[in-house]
Amino acid sequence: MSLPAGLARELEAAVGADGVIGELDERRTYECDGLTSHRVVPELVVLPRTAEQVQATVRLCHAHRVPFVARGAGTGLSGGAVPCAGGIVISLARLNRILEVDLESARIVLEPGVTNSEVSRAVAPHGFYYAPDPSSQQVCTIGGNVAENSGGAHCLKHGFTVNHVTGLELVLPDGELVTLGGKGLDPPGPDLLGAFIGSEGTLGIVTKVTLRLVRRPEAVRVLLAGFDSTEAAGGAVSEVIAAGILPAAMEIMDRLTLEAVEAAVGAGYPDAGAILIVELDGPAAQADGDLARVEAICRGRGAGEIRIAAEEAERALFWKGRKAAFAAMGRVSPSYYVQDGVVPRTRLPAVLRRIAELGSAYGLRVGNVFHAGDGNVHPLVLYDRRDPDETARAQQLSEEILAVCIEAGGALTGEHGVGLDKRGKLPLMFSRADVEAMLRLKAAFDPEGLCNPDKIFPPDVPPDAWGVHPLERLARGA
Amino acid sequence: MAPSRVEPGTVAEAAAEVERARAAGLRVSIERGDGDVVLSTRRLDRVLEHEAGDLTATVEAGIRLSALAARLAQAGQMLALDPPGDPTVGACVAANLSGPRRHRYGAPRDLVLGVTAVLADGTIASSGGKVVKNVAGYDLSKLFCGSTGTLGLIARVSVRLHPCPQAQRTLAVDVASAADATRLALAIRLSTLEPSAVDLLWRAGGGSRLLVLFEGSAAGAAAQLAAARELLGGDEADASVWEETRAWQSRAGGRLSFAPGDLESLLQDRAEALVRPGVGCAYVPEPVPDPSDPAALRLLERVRAAFDQRGTWA
Numbered sequence: 001m002s003l004p005a006g007l008a009r010e011l012e013a014a015v016g017a018d019g020v021i022g023e024l025d026e027r028r029t030y031e032c033d034g035l036t037s038h039r040v041v042p043e044l045v046v047l048p049r050t051a052e053q054v055q056a057t058v059r060l061c062h063a064h065r066v067p068f069v070a071r072g073a074g075t076g077l078s079g080g081a082v083p084c085a086g087g088i089v090i091s092l093a094r095l096n097r098i099l100e101v102d103l104e105s106a107r108i109v110l111e112p113g114v115t116n117s118e119v120s121r122a123v124a125p126h127g128f129y130y131a132p133d134p135s136s137q138q139v140c141t142i143g144g145n146v147a148e149n150s151g152g153a154h155c156l157k158h159g160f161t162v163n164h165v166t167g168l169e170l171v172l173p174d175g176e177l178v179t180l181g182g183k184g185l186d187p188p189g190p191d192l193l194g195a196f197i198g199s200e201g202t203l204g205i206v207t208k209v210t211l212r213l214v215r216r217p218e219a220v221r222v223l224l225a226g227f228d229s230t231e232a233a234g235g236a237v238s239e240v241i242a243a244g245i246l247p248a249a250m251e252i253m254d255r256l257t258l259e260a261v262e263a264a265v266g267a268g269y270p271d272a273g274a275i276l277i278v279e280l281d282g283p284a285a286q287a288d289g290d291l292a293r294v295e296a297i298c299r300g301r302g303a304g305e306i307r308i309a310a311e312e313a314e315r316a317l318f319w320k321g322r323k324a325a326f327a328a329m330g331r332v333s334p335s336y337y338v339q340d341g342v343v344p345r346t347r348l349p350a351v352l353r354r355i356a357e358l359g360s361a362y363g364l365r366v367g368n369v370f371h372a373g374d375g376n377v378h379p380l381v382l383y384d385r386r387d388p389d390e391t392a393r394a395q396q397l398s399e400e401i402l403a404v405c406i407e408a409g410g411a412l413t414g415e416h417g418v419g420l421d422k423r424g425k426l427p428l429m430f431s432r433a434d435v436e437a438m439l440r441l442k443a444a445f446d447p448e449g450l451c452n453p454d455k456i457f458p459p460d461v462p463p464d465a466w467g468v469h470p471l472e473r474l475a476r477g478a
Numbered sequence: 479m480a481p482s483r484v485e486p487g488t489v490a491e492a493a494a495e496v497e498r499a500r501a502a503g504l505r506v507s508i509e510r511g512d513g514d515v516v517l518s519t520r521r522l523d524r525v526l527e528h529e530a531g532d533l534t535a536t537v538e539a540g541i542r543l544s545a546l547a548a549r550l551a552q553a554g555q556m557l558a559l560d561p562p563g564d565p566t567v568g569a570c571v572a573a574n575l576s577g578p579r580r581h582r583y584g585a586p587r588d589l590v591l592g593v594t595a596v597l598a599d600g601t602i603a604s605s606g607g608k609v610v611k612n613v614a615g616y617d618l619s620k621l622f623c624g625s626t627g628t629l630g631l632i633a634r635v636s637v638r639l640h641p642c643p644q645a646q647r648t649l650a651v652d653v654a655s656a657a658d659a660t661r662l663a664l665a666i667r668l669s670t671l672e673p674s675a676v677d678l679l680w681r682a683g684g685g686s687r688l689l690v691l692f693e694g695s696a697a698g699a700a701a702q703l704a705a706a707r708e709l710l711g712g713d714e715a716d717a718s719v720w721e722e723t724r725a726w727q728s729r730a731g732g733r734l735s736f737a738p739g740d741l742e743s744l745l746q747d748r749a750e751a752l753v754r755p756g757v758g759c760a761y762v763p764e765p766v767p768d769p770s771d772p773a774a775l776r777l778l779e780r781v782r783a784a785f786d787q788r789g790t791w792a
């Protein structure tokens with residue numbers, strides 16, 4: 001496939017010669033995201049520097065009917081930033097300025113190419129931070145976070161990206177510039193801003209973002225508890241939730257993950273079947289009281305060693321291993337699938353048991369490291385990609401685990417998105433009517449279907465393959 | 479012709495009514511009287527599921543907040559929406575209603591996990607889910623927040639719950655001027671206090687007050703109240719003062735959204751208002767024109783048309 005004659009030159013005129021990449025070798029850098037199993041080399045890569053240049057680029061694509069895909073840092077794990085055949089990539093990497101820090105409003109206004117951790121760094125001297133903290137935060141961009149509605153360990157108490165974005169400027173797929181929201185909250189009308197967040201780059205390109213900043217709490221307390229099994233640790237999580245305690249974060253790592261993490265970063269975790277990390281933040285009196293209750297719950301649930309971080313350095317050490325967990329898996333296995341499913345929190349122990357059973361049945365190792373507080377599991381299925389049979393089994397196992405999550409009343413993806421990778425799985429959770437309603441929104445934003453096409457929605461689904469949404473299932477049972 | 483009123487008992491019946499009306503070329507309104515057919519969710523009032531251990535519930539949209547609150551209180555939990563009056567959950571979502579505790583717990587858009595809607599062509603569509611974390615597909619449950627019956631009938635709603643706080647303490651501070659209000663609001667923002675509500679009852683002629691609510695364990699709420707008094711002055715007040723702010727809110731003619739840092743200029747030329755300075759919204763006596771970007775309004779028009787091609791929703 002090739003681009004319309006003259007487009008490359010028109011794009012160069014719009015963004016400058018150094019803003020258009022045509023060399024095949026350089027274009028290859030953009031062929032996939034963090035999930036390397038889907039690859040398409042784009043026809044061109046455009047690197048605009050301003051919103052006007054993004055607009056000009058999109059207008060040209062629209063005029064020539066050339067599909068385009070926005071790209072942040074390319075750390076996505078669902079193939080969301082994979083180029084589409086015959087299309088171009090618009091990288092937002094050069095729109096990386098912080099435009100305004102407004103502490104009196106507790107807001108920051110910035111361009112989408114700013115990385116997640118830069119936001120917190122910029123406001124740390126003033127005692128503020130940006131709450132959503134994906135493990136990839138050193139690299140991933142705010143634009144990518146908005147597109148995926150990214151979460152992180154500390155979203156349990158403070159909410160996900162969608163709860164922290166108050167305003168967006170975007171370029172619609174026909175090149176029009178639109179502002180949604182601003183620094184204040186609750187503007188009138190349907191929440192288009194909320195619907196846009198998590199739309200995986202399929203409704204438009206974000207060129208400016210206004211985020212809510214959170215004041216650093218008076219106290220942060222972190223507890224690390226070793227249990228015999230993930231099931232036991234999961235039981236403690238359920239009890240903490242049921243007791244009405246809302247920690248900032250609750251994360252679990254199982255033995256396999258612990259082995260990998262120790263080999264990679266030497267965090268010095270206790271020798272246990274699973275460890276649970278609980279972080280509590282807020283006013284000191286509240287955090288201390290809650291800490292004591294969490295500790296008692298862990299003891300009651302049979303925790304062995306319990307450590308409480310005495311100082312910031314120790315707290316950072318507790319988290320260091322957790323944040324490095326995915327990458328560390330490379331230490332114990334040549335390849336692995338990262339699954340991203342959600343289950344109701346009360347179903348965690350049962351689902352973890354089922355995952356272990358499935359792992360043994362398939363003869364494959366499964367590591368578990370997950371956001372236990374909100375039921376978001378990341379089973380890591382280990383395999384060797386040089387063995388085609390094992391690779392196929394691993395993929396099948398990973399899919400079966402997902403089906404178990406949905407069967408338990410959960411969700412298809414908690415934070416990594418549907419993208420290309422899971423679009424075929426959308427019918428596991430939705431009916432045809434559910435998906436058709438979503439496509440109405442797509443049609444209103446992108447009638448020509450040029451903006452990140454092929455993502456989220458499956459191309460063709462046999463009529464009997466559609467599923468029943470969890471809410472519909474509930475109503476039928478009631 | 480007087481509008482006919484229908485009160486379906488199930489979501490499927492509601493869908494059939496909408497379909498029938500549309501086939502007959504009739505316009506449908508939800509709860510209010512301006513359509514040929516007025517659809518009411520009065521009988522759609524069941525709790526379909528309350529999973530206390532998950533802090534989630536799924537309800538039919540016609541259930542009143544008071545009825546749901548009574549049900550959830552048995553498990554020591556609550557839906558943290560406290561708008562004035564006793565609206566249905568569906569109305570809270572459709573009109574994006576919240577009350578003082580918006581400050582801490584958010585608006586319906588932050589608490590809704592999933593929605594089942596009846597669309598203009600009578601199809602039943604769900605989005606979101608019933609778990610607290612989920613990014614599968616477009617989150618139309620957000621789109622329905624604030625949609626005021628223009629995109630579809632909100633029929634079922636899945637929500638995130640919170641534990642009922644063990645203790646609540648309120649601080650009331652007299653406010654002398656716009657500058658004073660701004661100073662107090664900023665002091666709260668820059669402090670490490672975690673209030674559940676911060677309401678400014680503003681009367682330019684005098685008698686303005688700032689109310690701050692602290693919730694949590696008995697020890698936690700008491701410590702925060704003491705720290706807040708130290709920082710802001712004022713005295714502890716009875717919880718009944720919150721009825722006053724809710725009464726103000728229900729009398730308001732409009733709600734406006736502002737950058738929290740612009741509080742002082744907002745107050746400068748206002749005789750009275752109920753302001754949520756931390757949220758950046760204010761309830762004012764007069765209706766507030768929609769300040770949206772014209773391009774956003776055009777986009778919204780396209781979204782409405784996509785959901786209601788024949789103009790069925792009145």
Ligand SMILES: Cc1cc2nc3c(=O)[nH]c(=O)nc-3n(C[C@H](O)[C@H](O)[C@H](O)COP(=O)(O)OP(=O)(O)OC[C@H]3O[C@@H](n4cnc5c(N)ncnc54)[C@H](O)[C@@H]3O)c2cc1C
Nearest residue numbers: 072073074075076080135141143144145147151201206415
């Ligand atoms: C080691 C590792 C750990 C991770 N941990 C987490 C985690 O804890 N939580 C979590 O949620 N995710 C996690 N992720 C996934 C990933 O980092 C997030 O999805 C992140 O938000 C992607 O940002 P990005 O800038 O890399 O976006 P990309 O991968 O470049 O793009 C992602 C999607 O966003 C779209 N997009 C990018 N920029 C824009 C824009 N300006 N406007 C419109 N659309 C845009 C793209 O088209 C694409 O669909 C992890 C990934 C890795 C590799």
